[in-house]
Amino acid sequence: MTCLVRAALVRLGSVLVVASIAASGLVGAQPVAAVAGFGDVEDARFFTAGVQWMVDNDITQGTSATCFSPHDPVTRGQAVTFLWRMEEEPPAPAHSFGDVVKAWQQGPVSWAAAAGITEGTSETLFSPDRALTRGEFATLLFRLEGEPEGSFDHSFTDVARSWQQAPVAWLSSESITFGVTPTTFAPERAVTRGELATFLYRYKDQQPVSVDPTHPRAPRCAGQVPNPGASSGYNSLFIGHSFFIPIARDLPNYARTAGLVDHQQETVFSGGGSGAPQALWENEARRAEAQAVLDGGDIELFGMTYHPDYPSLEGYRNWISYAVDRNPDVIIFIGVPWQTNPTLVSGESFAQTWRGLHVAIGHDLLDALRLEFPNTEFFDIPYGQGAGELYTRFDAGQLPDVPQLVQGPGGGLFGDSFGHAGPILRTLSVLVWLRAIYDVPLASFPDDTRYVTDLRAIADSILDDHDPAYSLP
Numbered sequence: 001m002t003c004l005v006r007a008a009l010v011r012l013g014s015v016l017v018v019a020s021i022a023a024s025g026l027v028g029a030q031p032v033a034a035v036a037g038f039g040d041v042e043d044a045r046f047f048t049a050g051v052q053w054m055v056d057n058d059i060t061q062g063t064s065a066t067c068f069s070p071h072d073p074v075t076r077g078q079a080v081t082f083l084w085r086m087e088e089e090p091p092a093p094a095h096s097f098g099d100v101v102k103a104w105q106q107g108p109v110s111w112a113a114a115a116g117i118t119e120g121t122s123e124t125l126f127s128p129d130r131a132l133t134r135g136e137f138a139t140l141l142f143r144l145e146g147e148p149e150g151s152f153d154h155s156f157t158d159v160a161r162s163w164q165q166a167p168v169a170w171l172s173s174e175s176i177t178f179g180v181t182p183t184t185f186a187p188e189r190a191v192t193r194g195e196l197a198t199f200l201y202r203y204k205d206q207q208p209v210s211v212d213p214t215h216p217r218a219p220r221c222a223g224q225v226p227n228p229g230a231s232s233g234y235n236s237l238f239i240g241h242s243f244f245i246p247i248a249r250d251l252p253n254y255a256r257t258a259g260l261v262d263h264q265q266e267t268v269f270s271g272g273g274s275g276a277p278q279a280l281w282e283n284e285a286r287r288a289e290a291q292a293v294l295d296g297g298d299i300e301l302f303g304m305t306y307h308p309d310y311p312s313l314e315g316y317r318n319w320i321s322y323a324v325d326r327n328p329d330v331i332i333f334i335g336v337p338w339q340t341n342p343t344l345v346s347g348e349s350f351a352q353t354w355r356g357l358h359v360a361i362g363h364d365l366l367d368a369l370r371l372e373f374p375n376t377e378f379f380d381i382p383y384g385q386g387a388g389e390l391y392t393r394f395d396a397g398q399l400p401d402v403p404q405l406v407q408g409p410g411g412g413l414f415g416d417s418f419g420h421a422g423p424i425l426r427t428l429s430v431l432v433w434l435r436a437i438y439d440v441p442l443a444s445f446p447d448d449t450r451y452v453t454d455l456r457a458i459a460d461s462i463l464d465d466h467d468p469a470y471s472l473p
Contacts, residue, residue: 035211038068042469043211044367045070046374047194050201052209059085059200063193070194071377071473077105077128079137079196080118083144084108086200090115097126117143135164135187137196141176141203142167156185176202180375181321186328195375233263234301234331234437237293239286239319240268241275242420243337244305247383250430251437258440266293276307278315291322299327301437303381305335306361313368320369324376331377331472332369335433336362338387340419343406347395351388358382366470379472383432385462387413387425393453401451424451431459436472 035041035048036055042048047070054060059082063069074082077100084090084107092107092114100109105128112118113126117140121127132140142148152169156179159168164187171177176199179185191199201207233255238248248267255263268290273279280286293299302323304316316334323330336358342350362380370378390413393399399413401424406412412422421429427450434440442456463471 036068037066038062039066040473041068041070045194045370047198048211049206049209050197050199051194052211053201053204053207054082054197056209057086060197068193070192070197072193073131073190074137074193074196075129076118076126076132076136077102077109078193079132079140079191080112081105081108082196082200083117083140084111086204087111087144095126097124097128099125100128102128112140115144131190133188134185134191134195135159135161135168137191137199138167138171138177138187139163141199142170145170154185155183156187158184159187161187171199174203180328181325184325184328189328233260235298236263236265236301236303237290237299237323238265238267238303239275239277239280239290240303240305240335241273241307242269242271243384244275244303244335245269246421246426247335247429247433248303250426251433254430254434255438257446258434258438260438268293273307273309275305276310276315277304277319278310278312279307281315281318290319294323294326297326299323299330301331301333302327303333303335305337306365313365313372316365316369317372320373320376324373331379332373333379333381333437333472334362334365335381336384338384338419341417342387342391342414342419343417347388347391347393350391351385354384354388358384363467363470377472379436380470381433381436382462382466383429383436386428386432386458387419387421389458389462390425390428390453399453401453424453424455427451428455428459431455432462435459435463436466439472 035043036052038051041051051060051068051070060068063072081104089107090111092111094106095110095113097109097113097120100106109118109126109128113120118126121130147166148170150170150173152166152173154165154169154172156168156172159165168177168185168187172179177185238245240248245267248265252263252265268280268286269275270280270283270286274283280290294302302319304319320332323332338354339350339357345353362382366378366380370376390399390402391405394402394405394413402411402413402422404412405414406417407415407422411424413425414420415422431442431445434445435442442460445456
């Protein structure tokens with residue numbers, strides 16, 4: 001297998017590799033900082049201008065002083081409040097819903113009922129704290145516009161209910177929505193705060209905004225729980241080669257140790273370049289194997305990796321389109337492994353080369369994918385950094401667990417001169433995966449007593465240094 005780079009590229013360093021990736025069209029607009037005063041709203045995301053516009057027009061104060069929570073679902077009470085503020089808070093007769101009790105909900109719900117924008121969920125109930133679906137939001141906005149008449153049409157195959165047809169078709173004809181894919185709208189999925197901001201911004205003809213990207217970016221918002229709902233574990237699919245799948249196969253045991261009893265996964269493996277996303281897509285048998293898993297419609301996390309034989313976006317684009325079409329809420333990650341032939345260079349050179357590769361693959365590739373799939377969440381896992389961290393320690397005589405760089409009687413950092421992972425590298429790599437996916441606090445994770453070296457601390461340091469714009473929020 002030739003994973004990430006061939007020996008010749010390793011000898012030349014990272015400059016050639018990064019340049020070749022940029023030339024292949026993988027460099028996109030890179031989120032650089034937080035905007036609108038919110039630490040979780042990065043520059044150059046699909047919702048950035050929409051959130052800034054909402055702030056400028058006093059439509060939102062965020063979920064806290066520093067958080068907007070763009071990926072959180074919008075409740076029915078929040079949705080009508082945003083619309084009410086957008087319409088400059090018009091007065092209205094009191095509503096008759098018995099379950100609307102919070103003070104901030106009274107004016108918005110009264111207005112929405114009086115204006116015919118909502119009829120509630122029954123004659124006496126509005127269900128203000130229930131998540132609003134994308135189909136329901138389309139209907140609210142359609143009614144706000146006065147239910148315009150016209151020969152609107154849409155191309156979404158998953159919009160099946162009669163009451164959804166005209167609202168969704170109107171949103172599509174007005175370019176307020178482009179769907180989650182060209183053929184799906186996901187009408188039953190909860191609309192997120194970031195999506196709602198974008199819809200309203202487009203509804204208002206994308207009025208000019210001045211985005212200030214100078215606010216400091218934070219890894220997560222203070223006081224908010226990272227990965228809400230992830231404690232039960234994701235239903236996952238991982239596809240890739242031998243610098244990726246062995247780590248994936250180790251993950252279930254670590255997830256169970258962390259208390260994630262419901263973590264489930266399937267893996268699809270093919271060695272070398274044939275494990276790249278594009279090669280797997282072109283392999284009829286492997287494609288069918290992975291598609292059978294995705295066709296179930298319940299995959300929440302989908303992981304792929306990289307191989308230099310296939311540097312374009314084509315393979316990623318094919319898999320993501322297919323995955324999102326059948327699993328609209330799926331989260332996508334790219335795992336960036338280490339390079340091959342470690343014995344040809346020093347540990348320091350090996351580590352530095354990987355860092356350059358990671359920026360080109362983990363950052364630029366994700367930026368390009370985010371632009372093409374703005375409604376899908378992406379992150380990368382920088383587990384390949386672990387190989388360089390251990391290798392530099394080995395060169396410095398600070399890795400007592402490894403008597404030889406390459407496999408020996410006591411085990412090696414690498415299993416062979418090509419660079420397949422030895423046991424200690426696999427252990428470190430899966431710890432990085434565990435925290436990157438589930439934010440498991442590794443300091444309290446049970447120690448692996450096989451090793452003197454504190455692999456948990458190394459994994460933590462890798463992710464503490466990782467750019468939060470490319471982490472799972």
